Amino acid sequence: MALFGISISMWLVGVIGLSLYIVLYVISITIYGKKPGRNPFVLPSLLVKKPERTADDVINNQSARDSVLRQNFTGSRIPERLDAIVIGSGIGGLTAATLLARARKRVLVLEQHDVIGGCCHTFVDKGYEFDVGIHYIGEMRPGSFVRCLADQLTDGKLMWQPLDVDFDRVIVGCVDGGGKNRSVLVTGDRKEFAKRLAQEWPDDAAGIEAFFSLLDRLKRGSKLYWGLKLLPLPLARLLIKSGLCGLFSAYFRYLHISLKQYLDQHISSESLKSTLAYCFGDYGTPPGETSVVLHALLLNHFLRQGGFYPIGGPSEISFCSVPVIEKAGGRALVRAPVSSMVCNETTGRAVGVTVQRSDGEYTVLAPLIISDAGLINTAKLLPQTALEKSRIPEP
Numbered sequence: 001m002a003l004f005g006i007s008i009s010m011w012l013v014g015v016i017g018l019s020l021y022i023v024l025y026v027i028s029i030t031i032y033g034k035k036p037g038r039n040p041f042v043l044p045s046l047l048v049k050k051p052e053r054t055a056d057d058v059i060n061n062q063s064a065r066d067s068v069l070r071q072n073f074t075g076s077r078i079p080e081r082l083d084a085i086v087i088g089s090g091i092g093g094l095t096a097a098t099l100l101a102r103a104r105k106r107v108l109v110l111e112q113h114d115v116i117g118g119c120c121h122t123f124v125d126k127g128y129e130f131d132v133g134i135h136y137i138g139e140m141r142p143g144s145f146v147r148c149l150a151d152q153l154t155d156g157k158l159m160w161q162p163l164d165v166d167f168d169r170v171i172v173g174c175v176d177g178g179g180k181n182r183s184v185l186v187t188g189d190r191k192e193f194a195k196r197l198a199q200e201w202p203d204d205a206a207g208i209e210a211f212f213s214l215l216d217r218l219k220r221g222s223k224l225y226w227g228l229k230l231l232p233l234p235l236a237r238l239l240i241k242s243g244l245c246g247l248f249s250a251y252f253r254y255l256h257i258s259l260k261q262y263l264d265q266h267i268s269s270e271s272l273k274s275t276l277a278y279c280f281g282d283y284g285t286p287p288g289e290t291s292v293v294l295h296a297l298l299l300n301h302f303l304r305q306g307g308f309y310p311i312g313g314p315s316e317i318s319f320c321s322v323p324v325i326e327k328a329g330g331r332a333l334v335r336a337p338v339s340s341m342v343c344n345e346t347t348g349r350a351v352g353v354t355v356q357r358s359d360g361e362y363t364v365l366a367p368l369i370i371s372d373a374g375l376i377n378t379a380k381l382l383p384q385t386a387l388e389k390s391r392i393p394e395p
């Protein structure tokens, strides 16, 4: 009976989906004709084969870097006829801004700090450069999907140095009671890593195999998750709530199982549990409060190609991104603390921002406002009436 119900709802979704597709197809043909639209991401620069860059091509001249990354906010530097404003210049804000710039949109990035980059910024003290966040990023092998995205956003200029094959070492004290200290090298080859773990913890060999096979299943299952992001929100919600997604993808079945729950169920050794959870610091919530799916996303990110470091340091990410924004007529300005969002009183829609500086208050308007300041910080910028209408909890 249950199976019958499932197959009926699958048919329904299939029929609704197909009819929706046909209706949209007919509408788009009527409006745009049969010709495919222009691909907004084909800017000429990436189509031209450029000479391969090397580490020697990184610009180390600090004043040249500052002229890109430390452009002070002034009224005269605000571009006219903006398409969008991005609050915050972290990797999230820069990604949104460069993506829009590649679609020929004019974007203004506003950063409250004195340098662009958020957690990707670096600073120099007594002749040494320090970074504040990034120490490795995965999946940057040339030709990989993530690398392709990074190349598009930085005009193909950002270079990546692979770390050693063994890119981390986990050392766990004798938590097993009377046991020994454990030390395992983490490698970008997940099969080799699983082998090393099974050698060190032979009693848990079956649990280790189950864990790595779950990683593979969640990797495959995540495709449906990313696919859902392309659907209209109500349709995506319907597919999730109806339980259909869970039928097809382990990703959705494991979402509500915490990493701790999973490890407690499948692994007996405490030191092995710690070893498998070692990188929880990368996303910042303890295993009891983290979905095993999030942890698998992170491990799958690093255990396939290992880690990579941006050549020239993390600030190279923003240093290569800002010119892409400028090429489309946009700007990335610092010392520009956004103090509030300007909203249309009737619609509640954000139509601009207010920048509060010691030399005065500036109002900048644009049809699209994107915030990379974080959820709670963004809520603080909203007028009370807009906040009440949103689903954001009050700060």
Ligand SMILES: Cc1cc2nc3c(=O)[nH]c(=O)nc-3n(C[C@H](O)[C@H](O)[C@H](O)COP(=O)(O)OP(=O)(O)OC[C@H]3O[C@@H](n4cnc5c(N)ncnc54)[C@H](O)[C@@H]3O)c2cc1C
Pocket: 087, 088, 089, 090, 091, 092, 093, 110, 111, 112, 113, 117, 118, 119, 120, 132, 133, 134, 135, 136, 137, 282, 336, 337, 338, 339, 372, 373, 374, 377
């Ligand atoms: C110590 C540490 C180590 C890390 N290591 C790694 C790693 O190895 N690999 C990895 O992939 N990730 C790592 N991360 C995580 C990664 O750095 C962050 O997830 C990512 O950089 C966050 O980007 P973001 O754009 O979301 O936010 P942020 O980088 O925080 O950017 C937000 C920006 O918004 C600005 N802002 C806020 N409010 C306003 C306002 N009102 N007006 C104007 N501007 C405003 C802030 O000044 C800031 O610049 C690490 C993080 C930390 C802290």
Ligand SMILES: *[C@@H]1O[C@H](CO)[C@@H](O)[C@H](O)[C@H]1NC(C)=O
Pocket: 061, 062, 063, 064, 065, 067
């Ligand atoms: C560094 O760059 C600045 C311009 O940004 C230039 O004037 C200066 O000559 C450069 N210094 C060196 C050593 O190349």
Ligand SMILES: *[C@@H]1O[C@H](CO)[C@@H](O)[C@H](O)[C@H]1NC(C)=O
Pocket: 070, 072, 335
């Ligand atoms: C930017 O503004 C700060 C503070 O007003 C000032 O000290 C600095 O010299 C300015 N930078 C440039 C390049 O003008």
Ligand SMILES: *[C@@H]1O[C@H](CO)[C@@H](O)[C@H](O)[C@H]1NC(C)=O
Pocket: 173, 174, 179, 180, 181
């Ligand atoms: C484990 O490592 C700690 C720190 O290095 C050391 O003090 C301790 O003696 C070691 N214990 C065993 C059993 O090797």
Ligand SMILES: *[C@@H]1O[C@H](CO)[C@@H](O)[C@H](O)[C@H]1NC(C)=O
Pocket: 344, 345, 346, 347
């Ligand atoms: C607010 O939005 C409404 C409806 O789109 C529009 O008619 C009105 O002009 C807007 N008000 C302002 C101040 O922009």
